[in-house]
Amino acid sequence: MKGAILLLLFCFALDSAAGVGLARGLYCGYEDCYDVIGISRDNFTKPELSKLYRKLARVYHPDRVKDKSKVEESEVIFRLITTAYETLKDDETRKYYDYYLDHPEERYYNYYQYYRMAAPKVDVRYVIVGTILFISTIQYLSAVQKHSEALSYANTQPKFRNQAMEIARERGLLEFDPKTGKIKKKQKTGVDPDKIISSIIEENINVSGGYKPASLKNTLLWVIITSPLYFPQWAMKRGSLAYRQYKDLELTHEDKVYLIRRNLDMSADQFEALDADEVKEYFELKLWIPEAYTEYKKKKEVEEKERLASSGRYKQYKRFMRRNAGSSISFLEE
Numbered sequence: 222m223k224g225a226i227l228l229l230l231f232c233f234a235l236d237s238a239a240g241v242g243l244a245r246g247l248y249c250g251y252e253d254c255y256d257v258i259g260i261s262r263d264n265f266t267k268p269e270l271s272k273l274y275r276k277l278a279r280v281y282h283p284d285r286v287k288d289k290s291k292v293e294e295s296e297v298i299f300r301l302i303t304t305a306y307e308t309l310k311d312d313e314t315r316k317y318y319d320y321y322l323d324h325p326e327e328r329y330y331n332y333y334q335y336y337r338m339a340a341p342k343v344d345v346r347y348v349i350v351g352t353i354l355f356i357s358t359i360q361y362l363s364a365v366q367k368h369s370e371a372l373s374y375a376n377t378q379p380k381f382r383n384q385a386m387e388i389a390r391e392r393g394l395l396e397f398d399p400k401t402g403k404i405k406k407k408q409k410t411g412v413d414p415d416k417i418i419s420s421i422i423e424e425n426i427n428v429s430g431g432y433k434p435a436s437l438k439n440t441l442l443w444v445i446i447t448s449p450l451y452f453p454q455w456a457m458k459r460g461s462l463a464y465r466q467y468k469d470l471e472l473t474h475e476d477k478v479y480l481i482r483r484n485l486d487m488s489a490d491q492f493e494a495l496d497a498d499e500v501k502e503y504f505e506l507k508l509w510i511p512e513a514y515t516e517y518k519k520k521k522e523v524e525e526k527e528r529l530a531s532s533g534r535y536k537q538y539k540r541f542m543r544r545n546a547g548s549s550i551s552f553l554e555e
Contacts, residue, residue, distance in 0.1 A: 243325065247335045248318055254305035262319070267310065274306045314338050357440035364435035375422050385421040394421075433490065472509065480509035 243251045255262045258273050279285060281299045283292050309315050317334045325331070375381045386404065389395040394417050396405045404414045437443050462476050472480075481503050482492050492500075507513045 247331060248308050249301060249305050252301065254308045254318060257301055257305035258309065270309055277302050353442055353445060357442035360440045361435055361437065364439060368434050372423055376419055381422050382418060385418045388421050389417055477509040484508055484514040
């Protein structure tokens, strides 16, 4: 058994050794690019390379071959000459090719460098601009969809529909049944009552937070464009806040809002969407102070646990866990 393993290892070593050398899929294949052009590696110069390439092109270019039976052969030779010329004329490519000639045993590294150099080179600036435009487009379209969903939801709520009907009545946009007070299904003007109500809701409803109307100002592109203008202001505000905190001075209203938002992990849009009473409560609790926020957080966690404890499903889960204490569920039988 041991002898068989040694024999296999020996055969593998022979096969690996046979694979070291010029590779068919790299550069000039089994040919040396320097030999193809007929130039010395030690005395290489670009002017000499160009001179020899033009000389070979006059002989082997398919358009120069008069004998039609040798056109196909000349195409293969000329393709090899062109590959050798393209490899050697570029300094970086020639550097990796020289390394490939000197270290043929590093097959994987040579393959990597070859295909990396052969890949089309793209200006990174175009990639960055394209990425920014793509992200900004997704942000804008997402905002359009969310706002549309918010309006659709508002159209189903009796509160908003009743307010819209009163506005339509005041403006004389719709006809109402004098007996029932409801909108007549058939309007003399031929308008669709639902469309009128929807347009009034869209006109008057205040949708804020994550569902506010789409705007280019809420995209990454706008942030980057305006950053030279707003970043100094932002840095000055944060610097002023840090100074007031360090000197234990009275904080401004804007400072307190920023600290409350940061403690609650809210964006500016989310904070603006809060009810006035909720914002008032945050200020009364002084949640911009770390100790006050920690106490508030603990209180909320206790309330959440109490709410879960009173939940029917949570009680059922606790009973199940008590009945099955020490048991486990598994897909595999042990």
